[in-house]
Amino acid sequence: MNAVVSHDNAVAGVAGPALGDGEFQFLRAFVYRHCGIALSEQKRQLVQGRLVRRLRALRMKGFDAYCELLRTDPDSELGELASAISTNVTAFFREVHHFEALANDMLLRWLEHKRREGDRLRIWSAGCSTGEEPYSLAMVLAEALERCGRHVDAKILATDLSPAALAAAQKGVYPVERLEGVSDERRRRWFLRGEGDYEGLACVHPRLRELVTIAPLNLLHEWPMQGPFDAIFCRNVVIYFDQPTKQKLFTRFARLLPAGGPLFLGHSESMHGLSDEFELIGRTLYRKKTA
Ligand SMILES: C[S@@+](CC[C@H](N)C(=O)[O-])C[C@H]1O[C@@H](n2cnc3c(N)ncnc32)[C@H](O)[C@@H]1O
Helix, strand or coil: CCCCCCHHHHCCCCCCCCCCHHHHHHHHHHHHHHHCECCCHHHHHHHHHHHHHHHHHCCCCCHHHHHHHHHHCHHHHHHHHHHHHCCCCCCCCCCHHHHHHHHHHHHHHHHHHCCCCCCEEEEEEECCCCCHHHHHHHHHHHHHHHHHCCCCEEEEEEEECCHHHHHHHHHCEEEHHHHCCCCHHHHHHHEEECCHHHCCEEEECHHHHHHEEEEECCCCCCCCCCCCCCEEEECCCHHHECHHHHHHHHHHHHHCCCCCCEEEECCCCCCCCCCCCEEEEECCEEEECCC
16 A cells, blocks of 8 residues: 655655654754754654654644644653654674673672672663663673672663663563574573463563663763762664763763773764773773773
8 A cells, every 4th residue: 555645745755744944943953952863954854754653643733733742741752752763773682792791801800899798789771772781781690690609789770761662671572583692591591481472472581670670761861870880881872962962971971980980882882082081991892091
C-alpha cells in the first residue's frame, strides 16, 4: 500500500503534515537546549520524517500542536523527542575491549583495595539505552565478585532520557538474536530461556537485575547523584552533542570520578582538545588525571 502523502508535503516527498519554518526553528532551539544536539538547517526533512510518527501516536494534526506541547509541558515529551531524532542502537558487549579492560585489570585492582565491610563499588552507564550495556557490565561485575569471594556493596547505575529505552532496560527481555555478543557460557549462566509464549526470548538473570539500578536522567539537566563512581561509561552518546556541550559534560564527569577514575567513550568519540582533566589510556578509554 502506498503511503498517504499530504498536499503540503507532496513536493518534498515526506508523508504527513508540513513542518513550517517557525516550528523547525523552535524545535532546533528546544533540542539544542534540552538535548545538546545541534540540528543543522539540512536536518529539517529528517526531523519532520522522524516526528511524523510521534504526531500520529499523539493524534496531533500538525507540528503547531506538537510545539505547543513542548512549550507547555517540556518534560513529558523530551525523552520521546530525543529518541525520535537520535538512535538507541546498542548491543551486549559492544566494543568488547572495554569490558576486557574492566574485567582483567580495573575490577581486580578495585576489589583488591575494597577490603572493608561496606566498601562501595559504583559504575555508571550514562546513556544506557535498552540495557545491553549495563547488563554486560553486570555480568563482568558478578563474575569478578564471585571470584573475590567477599561481600562488596557493588551497583551499576544505568540512566537514559528515553522512556521507551528505559522501559526495555527495566524489562530485561531480549530476542535471542540480540545475544550475539554474549558467549555460550554467559548465555547459559546469565539468561533464562523463554518457553511457550516466550519462545525465542531471553530474560536477564535476577542476579544481574539486582546489580543494576535503572533511572531516567537527562545528562544536560541536574544530576541527583553525588558520586564518586569507580568508572563511568558514556559511550556513543556525546556523538550528537556540540563541542561546548561535550566540554561541560566532561567537566561534570570529572567531578564524580576519583583521581585515576576511568571514563569510557564510544568508538568514534574523543576528548581531544575538550578537557585537560583526563588522559587517554586505551582505545577511547580515558582516566582522570591525578592533580
Ligand atoms: C546510541 S545509544 C548508546 C547506548 C550505549 N551506551 C552503547 O554504547 O551501546 C545513545 C543513548 O544515549 C541517550 N541519550 C542521548 N542524549 C542523552 C541525554 N542528553 N541524556 C541522557 N541520555 C541521552 C539516547 O536516548 C540513547 O539511548
